[in-house]
Amino acid sequence: MGVASRFILRRRGGKSWHWTDIVTWVWLVGGLIIMFGPAVWLAFSSFKTPAALAEFPPSILPYVTSQATVQGYDKPLQLFDAKMPDGSTKVLAEVRRIGLVAQMVDPKAPGEIVRVNINDRTPVRSVSFATENYTTPFTQFDFLQYLWNSVFVTVTATLITLIVNSMAAFALSKYEFRGRSLAMLVILATLMVPLSVIMVPLYSIISSLGLFNNLWGVILPTVATPTGVFILRQYMLTIPDELIDAARMDKASEWQIYWRIVLPLTAPALAVLAIFSVVWRWNDFLWPLIVLSRRELYTLQVGLSIYSGELNVQWHFILAMTVVTMIPVVLVFIFLQRFITTGIAGTGLK
């Protein structure tokens, strides 16, 4: 313990506490709470019953009221801690409530009805995870189908993105040709045109191409990302031209140069683009929602949204399925963290 704490609380240069050490730890611990806290809170909330979700003050852990089967009553009855007239408290089961008075019975002696003011009783509660928030959507909506669609869109879009973007980046970084700066300018100028801004015309294009209600209608508009071209080109600029010239001397075709030399050398940047592409496509919501209106084509994020009715939003399902959609992203993160951090450092974003 002592060694561990000494290690963790290691200070700048091993000297006494400097003010920057304090700032550092305040920032880190604060960051830990602010960054992770909300997600943890969401995860716990996703196990709550609808009634518990609407409660204030909210509890961190999901609770349900305890029930007991009492002789002489068909349905299980809710248990309460009731304050008795003599000041003692007793666990009673509620038979029914009429206005301000609850009719209760002692589960051990169910013969006699006790009348208790509803303010004098508090429900007996225990921690319980409402796993039906998870199981119901799994059985009710074709979760596996949505999962498959999401995986299909994510993987296909990422593959195409990597191929066409790297080809374009290769052309833009390793060739001198007329219109190169124009192409570069156009790509850069549209670098950050948000989809929501061109939604109306894009919709009419998708619709006239017959890609409405088709997963390709989701995939194609996203694959020619200017961002991807930009990142890859910046990286390819660092590949020495001598390598390519040497390959040309050896009679390698341009395609071979691209495939055999440039692509392997661009691997770190490709990894970054791949990771981001996976995350973006997995999280895409608005556009799939617009293009896909058939159940068998829904992606997970679209499937999630069906729990918002006109008048009521089924929060318990939404929260639970949100957690489910977060899992792959968290996995990607845990396993590929190294690539993300080193990749960003190594790519054009420098």
Next chain:
Amino acid sequence: MTAPTPSPTLTERLGSLLMAPVHLLMRAIDIPLRAVQKAAGIGGMATVFLAPNMLIFGIFVLLPLVINFVYSMTGGTAFFLTERQFVGADQYARLFQCANYLDPMSCQEDAFWTAVGNTFWFVVLQVSLMILTALITALILNRDLAARSFWRAVFFFPVLLSPVVVGLIWKWILQRQGLLNFGLYQFGVEPYTWLTDRNWTFVATIGVSLWAHMGFYALILLAGLQAIPKDLYEAAEMDGTKPARVFWRITLPLLMPNLLVVVVLALIRAVQIFDEVYVLTGGGPGTSTLYLTQYIYETGFASALRNPGLAAAASILMGLVLVVLTLIQLGIGQRGEKKGKR
């Protein structure tokens, strides 16, 4: 891939077996392309490499932009261009019809100008706070920390969440029955409706977008910090230079290229803020967090008072601003490139 293979040679063999069809495919592609190369020459191959991307890009990005421009010159509520009548610059005129250009409420399209104003203040505040927090985080992560990759992960992790999830999480925290009020309640503070107070929601949208994106920028800055040679610091320490002076004289100047990238990226992203705010506040209360992208989306698509032409006109104006911002980035990028070559 599925079964764990103890022998590395076997893994290698498996890998090459898996790659075999890919290699075959690439070789197959090579044959027709060689013919093309013969016809077009080496220079001509650039077009071939560029073609697939530009084709998709042209159809799904450029063409919509052009159509959008045409839309902005048409009127009516019909959705398809063929059914819309040409109105010239009417939509633009309508956007610019104001009694007093300093007061959005005096304009015909008050919502548009409110959105412009909101977006402006959002961008200014969010970007400066973003740079500040990302820089502090990067500096701290650059220290000699135990479990550094864990801390890096802590700050980066929200970047991977979908904007919808980000919005939902924070809505769940800030609402009246939410976690924040619960926390305050423990200290005897009465629950407050954070999401109904115009000033707080504005702050909340800035805070939430910081939460969601700060890690990304911090990582870019961290990469820059780690690239600064250690011996510079050692030399400074030998000279007895004060830490503050080291920061201003060594760290900041050498970090400048990364900082500029962060500024521009953050600027562009801030201008287009939409999803998380849409989920979090819906633009409210009133129109206090109504930003440009949401205005365009709602005017063109989602509102019962739908008007695609007006939305298109607004988006063209916004596009102009974005182009200017991107050109700034281009300028910086080229300066950086020249520097790199020197």
Next chain:
Amino acid sequence: MKTKSLLAGAALALLMSTAAHAGDVRIMWYSDGVEGDVMKDLVGRFMKENPGINVILDNVSYSVVREQLPVQLEAGNGPDIARVAQIKDNSKHWLDLRPLVKDAKYWDDNFGAQADWMRPDGSNQISGFMTQITLTGGFANKTLFDQAGVPLPGPKATWDEWAAAAKKVKESQKTPFSMAIDRSGHRLTAPLLSYGANYIGKDGKPAPLDKGAKDFLTKFVGWVGDGSFSKDVWVSAAGNTYRAAADDFINGQLPFYYSGSWQVANLATKIGNNFDWVATGSPCGPAACTGMPGGAALVAVKYTKNPKEVAALMDWLAQEKIVKEFSERTLFLPGHKGVVDKGGLDFKTDNAFAKAALTKYVEASKTTADTALKLPGWRWSDTVYAAIVTRVGQTLAGELKLEDAFTRIDADIAQKVKDSGL
């Protein structure tokens, strides 16, 4: 190039697999509660009885129906059948079932009263039928009233009397607000009409806001200002976004909540026996004691490839016994004259509050004003609702003065009428 042909092949395969098969009928459906499950069950039974027809129920969120369906319809896309609430606005896209159904007279007799809500003006089209008729109305938390010792205002009580009573409850029971109303133009229209408002001008187009409308809006804004009415839902979004205030009521934080009949099932399941609640009908204004009728309709879409199958399904779903079963299981008020006249609906709930509330709503529907009955079938209702919600929302957030809001509402509506080119 090979990748491309491969891709093209894959795309083609995908196209094939998603192309409509003959005999497929797609329903776009949104759910507020259990009606999706009930519908799924009914559709399953239909398919058993009609093996040639494959019905696919696409569950979507309400926002898809509201925001994206109109765009799909404009493009000639869309499902074969849809459950919609903006029925009149999109009526030019609905299919005329008159020549297709088995017995048009049955449809006219039983669904005729609402047929105008879902067809273009001046036609005799049969577009579909109402899956539910709704009526706006209030709910009171009786337990809170009892605990405060405030008697519930009677059936003829005015909005002022309700506000005063609820305020007493609020002060005695320390609830955050005394009343709340959903963020919806449709909801707010009910009290406006009770105050004598009439949206419809002499020419059938929207009239400027009249005195009745302004009177209640002024009162409403005042009530929100002094903390009687809940501000939360009204300022929690921009534009005409819908928000319900049901959660506060369910939580026991609200003595009086103005919403509508569709909330009954929701309240019953979520409140359980946490407190006693009653439906109160609509409070009165100087002109009437009206609620706003409305509802969701199941309509056939013109662009369907399989009109015969669509009509067969619609015929089946519109049968008296099916409508009755659907209503009983979903706790919805039916829109079928035969079912209503015969009565004897046996709502499938053992919650006494829900049963009483449904009875109350049936009774309250008798005092619905003529102005209210006209609105669901009026082309411009949604336009007026949207403008009112947008501007009143801004006023409540402190951005607009009430007088300016009135001017803006009129201007917004006039602009929309002008834009539509009618």
